Amino acid sequence: xxxxxxxxxxxxxxxxxxxxxxxxxxxxxxxxxxxxxxxxxxxxxxxxxxxxxxxxxxxxxxxxxxxxxxxxxxxxxxxxxxxxxxxxxxxxxxxxxxxxxxxxxxxxxxxxxxxxxxxxxxxxxxxxxxxxxxxxxxxxxxxxxxxxxxxxxxxxxxxxxxxxxxxxxxxxxxxxxxxxxxxxxxxxxxxxxxxxxxxxxxxxxxxxxxxxxxxxxxxxxxxxxxxxxxxxxxxxxxxxxxxxxxxxxxxxxxxxxxxxxxxxxxxxxxxxxxxxxxxxxxxxxxxxxxxxxxxxxxxxxxxxxxxxxxxxxxxxxxxxxxxxxxxxxxxxxxxxxxxxxxxxxxxxxxxxxxxxxxxxxxxxxxxxxxxxxxxxxxxxxxxxxxxxxxxxxxxxxxxxxxxxxxxxxxxxx
Numbered sequence: 001x002x003x004x005x006x007x008x009x010x011x012x013x014x015x016x017x018x019x020x021x022x023x024x025x026x027x028x029x030x031x032x033x034x035x036x037x038x039x040x041x042x043x044x045x046x047x048x049x050x051x052x053x054x055x056x057x058x059x060x061x062x063x064x065x066x067x068x069x070x071x072x073x074x075x076x077x078x079x080x081x082x083x084x085x086x087x088x089x090x091x092x093x094x095x096x097x098x099x100x101x102x103x104x105x106x107x108x109x110x111x112x113x114x115x116x117x118x119x120x121x122x123x124x125x126x127x128x129x130x131x132x133x134x135x136x137x138x139x140x141x142x143x144x145x146x147x148x149x150x151x152x153x154x155x156x157x158x159x160x161x162x163x164x165x166x167x168x169x170x171x172x173x174x175x176x177x178x179x180x181x182x183x184x185x186x187x188x189x190x191x192x193x194x195x196x197x198x199x200x201x202x203x204x205x206x207x208x209x210x211x212x213x214x215x216x217x218x219x220x221x222x223x224x225x226x227x228x229x230x231x232x233x234x235x236x237x238x239x240x241x242x243x244x245x246x247x248x249x250x251x252x253x254x255x256x257x258x259x260x261x262x263x264x265x266x267x268x269x270x271x272x273x274x275x276x277x278x279x280x281x282x283x284x285x286x287x288x289x290x291x292x293x294x295x296x297x298x299x300x301x302x303x304x305x306x307x308x309x310x311x312x313x314x315x316x317x318x319x320x321x322x323x324x325x326x327x328x329x330x331x332x333x334x335x336x337x338x339x340x341x342x343x344x345x346x347x348x349x350x351x352x353x354x355x356x357x358x359x360x361x362x363x364x365x366x367x368x369x370x371x372x373x374x375x376x377x378x379x380x381x382x383x384x385x386x387x388x389x390x391x392x393x394x395x396x397x398x399x400x401x402x403x404x405x406x407x408x409x410x411x412x413x
Contacts, residue, residue: 012138034359034392039177039335040383042310045303046250047295054289058282066285072269072277074100074257075284081291082257091223094234096262099269102279104207104244104256106272108135111168111203111240113271114264116141121166125153127338127367127376129177129205132170141167143369150329152176152183155190162198168240169200173221175208175334178367178378182332185218192221195238196228204241208334210248210300213308215332222259236261245287247335248300253283307335307382310389314381317390321397323404328379335382338364341375342404348374354399359392 006014058066073079079095086093101107108131116122116139124132126145133143144161147154153171171191173183183191195202204221225237244256258268272278290296311331318328318339329338339361341347347363354360364376381389 012140015140016138017134030358032358034384034388034395036379036381036384036389036392036396037360037362038383039380041247041251041303041335042306042382045299045306047290047299050290050295050299051250051286054286054293054295058285058289062285066282068281070278070281070284072099072273073265074098074279075281075288078284078288078291079257081288082259086222086259091226092233092235093259097235097259097265099258099260099265099272100279100284101256101258101272102276103246103251103254104205104242105131105135106275106279107242107256107258107268108132108205110268110271110275112136112139112141114267115167121164123161123166123169123200124369125171125176125179126369127178127364127373128170128369129172130366132205133367133369145369148176148179148181150181152181152187153191155187155194158191158194159198162194162200165198166200169195169202170205171202171221172205173218174206175211175331175336177208177334178336178338178362178364180329180331180334180337182218188218188221188224192224192228192239196225199238201238201240204239206241207244207247209243211304211307211335212333213304213311234262235259240264248303249287249290249296253280253287255279255283255287310381310384310386311337313386313389314379314393317393318397321394323397323401325404326400335380337379337381339377339379341377341400343375345375345403347377350377350399350403354396357395357399359395361396 076095078100079098082098083093083095101110112135116136118140119142121144122136122141123144123146125148127148144164144166146158146161152173169191171183173188175182191202202221202225206220220241222237222239222241225239226235229237240258240260242256242258245253246256249255258265260268314337315330325342327340331337347361348365351361351363362378364373364378367373367378384392
C-alpha cells in the first residue's frame with residue numbers, strides 16, 4: 001500500500017513544472033561537458049577573499065546582530081545605501097521604498113502572491129524570462145504577449161493589449177533574458193507613458209543592468225515613471241523594480257531587492273512574513289560591508305572585463321562556425337544571446353543529440369508563455385572559458401550543418 005500523493009496535492013502544486021534549465025544543470029556537471037545552458041556567473045570572478053574578510057569584520061563588529069532575526073523589510077542601513085545609490089540618478093527613493101528579498105526570484109513569487117488571481121492577465125514580452133513564468137503559473141496567471149526585436153519590446157501594439165486590463169506589465173529592458181537585447185529609449189518612454197495612462201503597473205526586472213560592455217546606460221523605467229508621479233518626499237510611481245546581488249557579487253548569497261511605492265512594499269512584506277520571515281541577516285550585513293567599503297564598485301569592473309571577453313569570443317565563434325540561415329543577437333551586455341534557426345527546425349530535438357555529444361544549450365520554446373519558439377535557442381557566455389566557448393560553438397555549428405538542410409521534425413505530444 002502506498003500514499004496517493006497526487007490526489008492530495010493542491011491544484012496549485014499540480015500546475016508546477018520543473019524548470020527546463022534547472023533540469024539541464026543536472027546533466028552538465030560533468031567536467032568534460034560544455035554547457036551554454038544555465039544562467040550561471042563565472043565562479044572565477046567570485047570575490048571569495050573579500051567575502052572572507054567581510055565576514056570577519058561583520059562577526060567582530062556586529063556578530064550578535066548579524067546572527068539575530070531581522071526586519072522583514074531588510075537591514076535598514078543596506079536599504080538606505082541602495083536608496084542613496086538610486087538617488088544619484090535623480091530619483092527620490094527612501095528606505096520605505098525598498099525591501100530585501102531572498103534573491104529576485106523570491107520577489108517574482110511574492111508579486112504573484114499579492115497581485116495575481118485565477119486567470120488574471122499578465123502582459124509579457126515574447127520571449128521572456130522563464131523563472132517569472134514558473135513563479136506565476138502556479139498562481140494560474142494567463143498571458144498577453146507582445147513581440148520583441150533587437151530594440152526590445154515592440155510597443156506599436158501595446159495600447160491595444162492594455163485595453164484587456166492586465167494586472168501588470170513585465171519587462172526586462174536591459175540585456176533581456178533570454179534575448180540579450182536592450183529596449184531603446186523611445187520604447188521605454190512609450191511603455192511608461194502608456195502604463196500611466198491605463199493605470200497598469202510595470203514590473204521592471206533588471207538583474208543585468210550593471211553588466212554593460214558597450215554604449216551608454218539608458219534611463220530605467222523606474223526613473224522615467226517618476227516624472228508622472230510627483231509631489232511626495234519618496235517614490236510613488238507605478239514601476240516595481242527588481243534587482244539582485246547574484247550577478248555582481250555571488251548568487252549563493254541569495255540577495256535581491258525590490259523598489260516600489262510604500263503601499264506595495266508593505267503588502268510584499270506581509271507576504272514575505274509568511275514565506276521566510278526575513279532574508280538572511282548575515283548575508284545582508286556582508287553585502288552592506290562590501291557595498292559601503294567601495295569594494296563592489298571596483299569588483300564590477302573585473303566582471304565586466306571577463307564577460308566582455310567571453311561575449312566577444314562567442315560572437316566571433318558564431319561567425320566562424322555557424323551555417324548560413326542562422327541568425328543571432330549581439331548583446332551590449334548581460335549574459336546571454338539568442339539564436340534563431342530556419343523555420344521548421346526544432347531546437348529541442350537538436351538538444352537530445354547535443355547532450356550525447358556532451359554540450360548543451362536551452363531550447364527557446366520554454367521562454368514563450370503562449371507557445372512557439374521551436375526554432376530558437378538561448379546561449380549563455382558568462383560561465384564557460386573562452387576555450388570552451390569556441391569548442392562548444394564549433395560542435396554546435398557542426399550539429400546545425402548536419403540538420404539545417406534536413407530539419408529534424410518536431411514531435412507532437
